[in-house]
Amino acid sequence: MICCFTGHRSIAPYHMAQLPDIIDREIEKLISKGVTVFRGGGALGFDTLAELKVLEKKEKYNFLRLELILPCRDQTNAWNPRNKEIYAYIASRADSVEYVSDKYTSTCMHERNRRLVNGSDFCLTYCTSESGGTAYTCSYARGQGIKVINTENMIQ
Numbered sequence: 001m002i003c004c005f006t007g008h009r010s011i012a013p014y015h016m017a018q019l020p021d022i023i024d025r026e027i028e029k030l031i032s033k034g035v036t037v038f039r040g041g042g043a044l045g046f047d048t049l050a051e052l053k054v055l056e057k058k059e060k061y062n063f064l065r066l067e068l069i070l071p072c073r074d075q076t077n078a079w080n081p082r083n084k085e086i087y088a089y090i091a092s093r094a095d096s097v098e099y100v101s102d103k104y105t106s107t108c109m110h111e112r113n114r115r116l117v118n119g120s121d122f123c124l125t126y127c128t129s130e131s132g133g134t135a136y137t138c139s140y141a142r143g144q145g146i147k148v149i150n151t152e153n154m155i156q
Contacts, residue, residue, distance in 0.1 A: 001030075001031065001035045001036065001037070002036075002039060002121050003038050003039070003120060003123065004016055004038075004120040005040045005047050005051070005124050005125070006046070006049070006133075006134050007043075007045060007060055007125050007126035008045055008046055008127070008128060008129075008132075009043055009044045009051045010045060011045050014155075015155050018135075018155050019046070019049055022151045022155070023049055024056075026124055026151060026154075027054065028057075030122055030124070031061060031095070035122060036051045037092075039066075039112065039116050040054070040066065040068055040070055040094075041095075041115075041116055041124055042067070042071075042090070042091070044057075046134075048087075050124060051090045051094075052086075052090065059062055066093070066095055067096045068098065068099065068100050070097065070100065071099075071100050071101065071104070071111070071112040072099060072100065072101045072104045072107045073101075073114045084104060098115075101128045107147075110136075113133060114137075114140060116137070117137060117140055117146060119145050120146055121146065122146060122149060125148060125152075126144045126148050126150070128154055139149070
């Protein structure tokens with residue numbers, strides 16, 4: 001089974017303090033349901049947190065796979081050096097890396113989101129808004145019959 005990740009890049013500090021533990025717990029639940037493949041889109045924020053958690057889990061569960069579906073090769077051009085370093089770390093340890101486009105286009109993010117969802121059984125998200133890319137991706141996943149698990153609802 002497959003789980004994709006989608007979530008906001010910007011996360012409130014109060015939420016950021018709780019999200020790593022929530023993500024950890026939800027990934028464990030998904031593994032217990034038979035998920036062996038996790039897909040991330042390489043974005044800052046939630047994607048990065050979830051991808052790092054999967055890499056941690058791979059040390060315990062050697063059957064897990066992390067697949068990155070990235071919008072474009074120049075995704076990190078405007079990022080600071082530390083975020084580029086984390087991105088490179090994740091990409092170097094992923095089981096597969098796929099690029100939607102060589103260069104940024106007006107549709108590459110949207111196409112990345114659809115590819116993340118297509119074929120997935122679950123979508124683990126951090127969605128606090130009813131508009132934007134994360135909300136669209138969650139809506140698209142629901143339309144495909146995929147169970148969407150919103151970690152935002154788990155924050156106390």
